[in-house]
Amino acid sequence: MGASGGASEPLLPRPGCQGSLAMVIASTGVAVLGSFVFGVAIGYSAPTQSKIRDDLQLSLSEYSVFGSIITIGAMIGAVASGYLADIAGRKGAMRISALVCIVGWLAIFFAQGAASLDFGRFCTGFGVGVFSYVLLVCTGLSVTYIVGTIVTWRMLVIAGLVPCIILITGLFFIPESPRWLAKVGRQKEFEIALQRLRGKDADVSLEAVEIREFIETIESLPKAGVQDLFNRAYIRPVIVGVGLMVFQQFVGINGILFYASETFVSAGFASGDLGTILMGCIQAPITAVGALLMDRSGRRPLLLISTSGLLIGSLMSGISFFLKNNGLFLEQVPIIALTGILVYIASYSIGMGAVPWVIMSEIFPINIKGIGGSFVTLVNWSGSWAVSFAFNFFMSWSSSGTFFIFSFVCAVAILFIMKVVPETKGKTLEEIQASMNSCQRENQKP
Numbered sequence: 001m002g003a004s005g006g007a008s009e010p011l012l013p014r015p016g017c018q019g020s021l022a023m024v025i026a027s028t029g030v031a032v033l034g035s036f037v038f039g040v041a042i043g044y045s046a047p048t049q050s051k052i053r054d055d056l057q058l059s060l061s062e063y064s065v066f067g068s069i070i071t072i073g074a075m076i077g078a079v080a081s082g083y084l085a086d087i088a089g090r091k092g093a094m095r096i097s098a099l100v101c102i103v104g105w106l107a108i109f110f111a112q113g114a115a116s117l118d119f120g121r122f123c124t125g126f127g128v129g130v131f132s133y134v135l136l137v138c139t140g141l142s143v144t145y146i147v148g149t150i151v152t153w154r155m156l157v158i159a160g161l162v163p164c165i166i167l168i169t170g171l172f173f174i175p176e177s178p179r180w181l182a183k184v185g186r187q188k189e190f191e192i193a194l195q196r197l198r199g200k201d202a203d204v205s206l207e208a209v210e211i212r213e214f215i216e217t218i219e220s221l222p223k224a225g226v227q228d229l230f231n232r233a234y235i236r237p238v239i240v241g242v243g244l245m246v247f248q249q250f251v252g253i254n255g256i257l258f259y260a261s262e263t264f265v266s267a268g269f270a271s272g273d274l275g276t277i278l279m280g281c282i283q284a285p286i287t288a289v290g291a292l293l294m295d296r297s298g299r300r301p302l303l304l305i306s307t308s309g310l311l312i313g314s315l316m317s318g319i320s321f322f323l324k325n326n327g328l329f330l331e332q333v334p335i336i337a338l339t340g341i342l343v344y345i346a347s348y349s350i351g352m353g354a355v356p357w358v359i360m361s362e363i364f365p366i367n368i369k370g371i372g373g374s375f376v377t378l379v380n381w382s383g384s385w386a387v388s389f390a391f392n393f394f395m396s397w398s399s400s401g402t403f404f405i406f407s408f409v410c411a412v413a414i415l416f417i418m419k420v421v422p423e424t425k426g427k428t429l430e431e432i433q434a435s436m437n438s439c440q441r442e443n444q445k446p
Helices: 018-043 045-056 060-109 114-130 137-147 153-173 178-183 187-198 205-220 226-230 235-250 253-258 260-266 273-297 299-325 333-352 355-363 369-397 399-419 429-444
Strands: none
Touching (some): 018 153, 045 114, 045 137, 045 153, 045 260, 045 273, 235 253, 235 369
16 A cells, blocks of 8 residues: 555645635545545455455456556556646646546446456546545545445445545635646736635735745756666665665555455455454554654654564464464464454554655655655555555465565565664754765675
8 A cells, every 4th residue: 555646735724814724624625535535446355356256257367457457547647647737737637536536436336347347446546546645545445444344346336436526526615726826827816726725814925925936946946857866866765765665565565455355264264354344443543643653753663663563464474374274273273364464454554554655755855856756656556566466366376475475575674674764753854865874884884
């Protein structure tokens, strides 16, 4: 699970601008809906795997394509989000993404075979890729996991369809992004939108000047290309950003999230409903705890705690499948597997899910932040596709071996974080760069 893209950036109220609070809440609410839809789209395949495969007679490979193709759509959507926002504005980009999501959900609802399922899943991926950078993704996942055990897979589509319709409706009641309006030279509309956000009695003249100056500064910077990321001056943040995204995906998260129900059945449960519901119950609260701890304990400690928990959870799950395959302690195997996966999900939610994105936003200099973020996001979605597509095949090969591979990746991730990843909490960019240089010198010592 990972989320990054481009969408409307809600502006926070300034002191003395209480009249704008309702507008800011409305703007933030619209953005939050996009994140909820992202969670629903990602989580949709988890409680529905056996139901869809039985109803439509899909093979393992056909369902693996359905489960993973959302990541290809999201990858394209994330890459396209900046262009869409530049051309159509932030509101326009969100409107387009919501419409594409609606098309996708309807295609899934009326699907009679693999082709229409894949088309719908791809469209929902593209849509959430455009506005998937905001929070509450885990809430959408949790709702989908819990509701998906109660309703049919076609009815579960409504959980993703309704928020898209509300999102499109809500966009009619909020102004366009003032920053985008200023960037494209629509000065009068920029001032009106900013005034509307801050309140009719607020003095926005100083803020308007600050926004214009910021945009002029950004526009004056040299345009960086992908090749610039591999210059000596920038290679260290690229290694940190790419490394964290690779480990974020290859610890196996999307294989487990996408196909949770069948994983629990493979462990010996009669159905995957209990495990899926418990996963849904713990994700959002623990993610909230992680968000609170991030600025108190620091980024690196939280990552190390998270990856250590992932290692324990993966090992427990691998051991449970090993015992099952060898006919040992069969009555205890489902409990060990359930405990292992819940430890894994809780550990991922508290750190590895969100912290890599926070660190990525802090380590790149401003002149390469855009291209660096896009490159790292592309790596993330590519890893997401690889894991979500291959997971079912790996489980067919060896369920215990699959989780032992994830355990090995977690162990390497711990070493990477200890040796390479800097602490970024409360530090300037210059201090972060110095910390990365220090880490490199330490690692080069004989």
